[in-house]
Each structure stands twice: as structure tokens, then as C-alpha cells.
Amino acid sequence: MQLAIRTSAKLNINLSPTPCISSPCYGFLSRHRLHVSKHVTIPQSLGTLLQPLRQNPPSVFSYALIFQYLTAYSNKNLLKLGHQVHAHMVLHGVMPSSFTAAKLVAMYASSGYTQNGFASRALDLFDQMMLENSEVKPNWVTIVSILPACAHSAALDRGKRIHEICRHNGLDSHSSVQTALIGMYAKCGSLADAKQCFDKISPGNRGLVAWNNMITAYASHGRGRECVLAFQDMEASGVQPDAITFTALLSGCSHSGLADVGLSYFYSMKNQYSVVPRLEHYACVVDLLSRVGQLVEAKETIDQMPMQPGPSVWGALLAASHRCRNLQIAEIAAKQLFVLEPENTGNYVLLSNMYAEAGKWEEVNNLRVFLKGHGMRKSPGCSWIEINGNAHLFIGGDTAHPQAREIYKLLEELPEKIKTIGYTPNTSFSLHDISEEEKMLSLTTHSEKLAIAFGILNTRTGQVLRVTKNLRICGDCHTFAKFVSDIYKREIIVRDVNRFHHFQDGFCSCGDFW
DNA sequence: ATAGGGTTAG
Structure with missing residues (x-):
């Protein structure tokens, strides 16, 4: 047959x-x-x-x-x-x-x-x-x-x-x-x-895919230097880079603040390497430009693209506007995204967060009403941690885990403990229309905090905690993880939807810029 | 008898 x-x-x-x-x-x-x-x-x-x-x-x-x-x-x-x-x-x-x-x-x-x-x-x-x-x-x-x-x-x-x-x-x-x-x-x-x-x-x-895998590995772990070095080794060994190599290289540069290096690779990829830039490369460029504060240039790059900018590129611009706190450009990007991928709730949430940060509560409310009217809900954040081969999954505010009592007890004590070394909870990351007190409660029980607390309780001193989250890590949880890594002298590695964060001695590998 | 490929942005 x-x-x-x-x-x-x-x-x-x-x-x-x-x-x-x-x-x-x-x-x-x-x-x-x-x-x-x-x-x-x-x-x-x-x-x-x-x-x-x-x-x-x-x-x-x-x-x-x-x-x-x-x-x-x-x-x-x-x-x-x-x-x-x-x-x-x-x-x-x-x-x-x-x-x-x-x-x-x-x-x-x-x-x-x-x-x-x-x-x-x-x-x-x-x-x-x-x-x-x-x-x-x-x-x-x-x-x-x-x-x-x-x-x-x-x-x-x-x-x-x-x-x-x-x-x-x-x-x-x-x-x-x-x-x-x-x-x-x-x-x-x-x-x-x-x-x-x-x-x-x-x-x-070492074939193309092996190199691409390794460069992607460095990129997602925020090791821009190694990313560039691996790229150079690859060239030296005679393996021709392809579009994926450049996606990895550019994202690696942006993940570790090497904006200029990344941009120069972007400009040379077509001429020097005969790799025609695709949508994802433009998305990277938008990101790279925003990291050196050139948001307007990012928007201009999109306007001059030789192909239709897809949701990836507008998504990058929306994230970039959030990073640069530019509501005007965020609205332009969001407008496109609401047409191109109306079902993606992440876009509404991000714009809504920006309105909230700017104190524009009426717009926040409009978005909420719109989402509700269309039966859409913010996709729930969940985090998991693997201990002894078993994945333990947590959803924000979750009390279903057998060890929930211990976890919540630790999460009550921890903020107080790390406040003494400078932690202040930041409720601006929790943008529901609720009271400060309730905000605080939902903040202290974010899924990544539950997973980290569970990890502390169930692993030996010195053991690395590896947590994975289905969405982007929340800013307050990011700060929280830094302090926890410091007082417990633990390395905490968090994989979120975009990249890895390595927390150690109170610092994160992303340099707080992600 | 079968004969298969790993990698991708915000």
C-alpha cells in the first residue's frame, strides 16, 4: 500500500x-x-x-x-x-x-x-x-x-x-x-x-541542529556571551547558520542585554550569511531596540518590513511598550493584536495591566467588561516543581495539595522574614478590582510562590529548586525568589514561558530586565 | 516486512 x-x-x-x-x-x-x-x-x-x-x-x-x-x-x-x-x-x-x-x-x-x-x-x-x-x-x-x-x-x-x-x-x-x-x-x-x-x-x-540546540540553550538561559561564542565556533567549524540559528542568537542577545551585538547580527544576517530575515527575526529586533529605549525606531522597523507583520511582531511591540511604559504605542500594537488573535487573552491582560499602572481605571474596566461579554477568562497561571520524579502542580490560591497547610504556613512567615532584608510586596502585579488586602492575599499565593515554598519544604539544603510556570513570572514573585535564594542559600531556577531565571544569592541571571 | 530526524520570537 x-x-x-x-x-x-x-x-x-x-x-x-x-x-x-x-x-x-x-x-x-x-x-x-x-x-x-x-x-x-x-x-x-x-x-x-x-x-x-x-x-x-x-x-x-x-x-x-x-x-x-x-x-x-x-x-x-x-x-x-x-x-x-x-x-x-x-x-x-x-x-x-x-x-x-x-x-x-x-x-x-x-x-x-x-x-x-x-x-x-x-x-x-x-x-x-x-x-x-x-x-x-x-x-x-x-x-x-x-x-x-x-x-x-x-x-x-x-x-x-x-x-x-x-x-x-x-x-x-x-x-x-x-x-x-x-x-x-x-x-x-x-x-x-x-x-x-x-x-x-x-x-x-556536530550538525546544524546540535549547534542550534546549544545556541538556543544559552539563549533561553540568558547567557548571551556564550551564545555569541558558540555562534562563532559554529562558523569556524564550517556549519552554515540557518534562520533558526539567528532566531536563537538574536533572542540570546536580547535576553542578556547585548542589544548592539544582536542588532549588528540582524543587519549582517542577510548580506553576510544569506539568511533572509523572517517574522520571528523582526520580533527579536523589536525586542532588541526596546532594550536600548528605541521604541519609536521599533515601530518604524515594523512599518518598513517587507512582509505583513504578524501577531508575533505586534506581540513583541506590545511587550516592548510595556517594558518602556509607552501606552500610546501599546495601544497601536494591541489594536492589531485584537484583530489578529482575538482569542489570546494575554494581550488584553497586558494592556489592562498597563492601564492600571497608569491609573486609567476606566479603560481597565472597559477591557474587563469586554472580556466578560465575550466569555473570555484570563488563562490561569500554574507552576510545577519536580521532586523525586514527581511533578507537583500548583494553581494560584490552590489549597488542594496534601501539604497545603505547611506551604501556607511557610508563605505566611516568609514575607516577614525577607522584609528584614529589604523585600516589599508589590501589589501592582496583581490587578484585579479588589481591595489592597485581598490583592495581598492573592499575591502571596501565586502559583510560583506555592511551588517554591513546597520545594523548600521538601528538599535538602543546597539542593537546586527547578520551577516551571506556564506564563511569564510575576514581578513580585521574581523579587520574592531573589530574597528566598539569598536567605536559604538556594539556587532557584525558574523557567517561564519566555526564558529561564537563575536566582542565586539574591540576584537573578536576567538582571531584572526581562 | 515496515525504517521514521532533534532545533524556532514576545
Whole structure:
């Protein structure tokens, strides 16, 4: 059978992390039945593809082909179908072979980033296959499929375990595996391990993606110098940079205040490196310019772009206006964004925050009424921390955790304790229409504070705390983390939607400018 | 029998 695999149908990977919550995969799936025509519209050829499932019993091979097909198409609706086919396989007692296992993991992993829960499903599936059936061996494809799921959910311990599995199966010398490990370690907050994996690849085997992964790693951890040095090493080793290299390099420069360096790379990328700037590069430039206070120039750059500025570019301008506290330009950017991506509540929240900071309460109220009228709600912030391989998830004001009492007790004492060394709670980051007292309450129970407090309570002295948040870290929590890192002498690494913050001895690697 | 590629802005 000839398969029409569309390899171009790749999923856009989003940095926005989602938590990994364990769920019994097979139990869930066994409640499902195969209702193919009801739930999804499928391409004609897929109908033909599903035909072999009517055999009794269907062969492992039929399943493998379907999983492969669905991976190539990877979209949400087809993943639903994938679930059902997986359920079908379980119900018919067909045991996965190494081959179907790889396909299955790839299927869940490739679609897992856009929707909560699928990355964890891929991870659970992987774990079960490693445990339940020793006949099933991971191959390098299984590994490079599953590692991004660890990266996405910031599951460092699980990632380390998978690295161990690689060593055990002799896969750790495979250059694609090594390359994927760099990304996993970097996104799970361990830059040192990422570097170690990079160094392990023999210089001749360091391909474009390995370099891109390493430069991205430095960029997201705010190590601009290393970013530029790695870029220079890459050039020296004869690997041509591509558009992704420059995205990483430019964002690395902006994350660490190297605005001039970043801008000069932007200007030379087209002429010297023959890489045509794309939307994301313009988004970086807007960001770079705003960091040297040139917001007006940023707006002019957008006006002169050779292509239509998309939401990414206007989003960068909105963030830049917030950074420069320029309400006028913020309104221009927001106006565009409300048309281009009306469903993105983050834009309304950011503009509303700016109005609030400027004391324009009427506009704040207008926005709130608008959001309410359209049934939109601010997406809830959540943070999680992995301890002994388990992810503990917190939502702001959450009391559901078994250790909630201890956590809240610590969060009552901590602000008082760190006030003595200069901390003042900043309620301007909490912009609901509520009293100061209530504001304070919601501020002290932000999800990232809950996760940090939980981490302090459940780890040994000196152990690094790695917290991940689905949104941008709040300014007050940022200050809070600095003081906590100081009095507890703890390194706290927070990954937010944009970048990493390394807190140590009362300072943050972002230099308070992010 | 199947033979699949990791990286992306604010």
C-alpha cells in the first residue's frame, strides 16, 4: 500500500510549557471504543488505511502503519483517532512490538505539545513499554520522539532516566540522540548537562541542529556571551547558520542585554550569511531596540518590513511598550493584536495591566467588561516543581495539595522574614478590582510562590529548586525568589514561558530586565 | 516486512 505521507505537515513547537501529570494510560484508553466516522473527518486514503483493522485479529503491522500516518499528519483531530486506534489495539490484545512502540510514542509525542496532557501520555506510554514488556526495546527514533515531551513538561528526572536507558541500550552514541538530549537538558533547566551532551558529540558530527540546540540553550538561559561564542565556533567549524540559528542568537542577545551585538547580527544576517530575515527575526529586533529605549525606531522597523507583520511582531511591540511604559504605542500594537488573535487573552491582560499602572481605571474596566461579554477568562497561571520524579502542580490560591497547610504556613512567615532584608510586596502585579488586602492575599499565593515554598519544604539544603510556570513570572514573585535564594542559600531556577531565571544569592541571571 | 530526524520570537 502506498502511503501519502506528508512530511511537511510538521507541528510548530511552542516553548510554552505544560505540566506532566501522570495518568494510567491503558485504563483511560480501555474505556474508549473505535468510532471513527463519528468524531473526525479523515482523508480518503486514511479510510483505506483503517480497513485492515477489520481483519480478525488485525496485525501489528496494520497498527504501525496507521500510527505512522497519524504522526505525519499530527493534528489534534487525528490524534483523537490515534487514541481510538490505540484503544482498539489494546482491546484486541495486540502487544506492541519495538516498531509499533516507536510509532506510538512518536504519535503521542509529536502531537503532544499543543494540548495539555498529551506529552504526559506519551511519557507514560514510554514508561509502561519499558517496564511491562522487556521485548520492546527503544530505538533511536523512540528516544528522539520522547525527549521533546520531557523537555516540554520540564521533567528533568524522567529525562535523566531516559538518558540512562540510552546508555543501557547503546543509543547514547547516536548523534541524533545526543542532539535531542541537549534540548531536553536545556529545557529542563540543566544547562551544564546540556553542555556536557554537546561536548560529547565528536566535533565532526556536530550538525546544524546540535549547534542550534546549544545556541538556543544559552539563549533561553540568558547567557548571551556564550551564545555569541558558540555562534562563532559554529562558523569556524564550517556549519552554515540557518534562520533558526539567528532566531536563537538574536533572542540570546536580547535576553542578556547585548542589544548592539544582536542588532549588528540582524543587519549582517542577510548580506553576510544569506539568511533572509523572517517574522520571528523582526520580533527579536523589536525586542532588541526596546532594550536600548528605541521604541519609536521599533515601530518604524515594523512599518518598513517587507512582509505583513504578524501577531508575533505586534506581540513583541506590545511587550516592548510595556517594558518602556509607552501606552500610546501599546495601544497601536494591541489594536492589531485584537484583530489578529482575538482569542489570546494575554494581550488584553497586558494592556489592562498597563492601564492600571497608569491609573486609567476606566479603560481597565472597559477591557474587563469586554472580556466578560465575550466569555473570555484570563488563562490561569500554574507552576510545577519536580521532586523525586514527581511533578507537583500548583494553581494560584490552590489549597488542594496534601501539604497545603505547611506551604501556607511557610508563605505566611516568609514575607516577614525577607522584609528584614529589604523585600516589599508589590501589589501592582496583581490587578484585579479588589481591595489592597485581598490583592495581598492573592499575591502571596501565586502559583510560583506555592511551588517554591513546597520545594523548600521538601528538599535538602543546597539542593537546586527547578520551577516551571506556564506564563511569564510575576514581578513580585521574581523579587520574592531573589530574597528566598539569598536567605536559604538556594539556587532557584525558574523557567517561564519566555526564558529561564537563575536566582542565586539574591540576584537573578536576567538582571531584572526581562 | 515496515525504517521514521532533534532545533524556532514576545
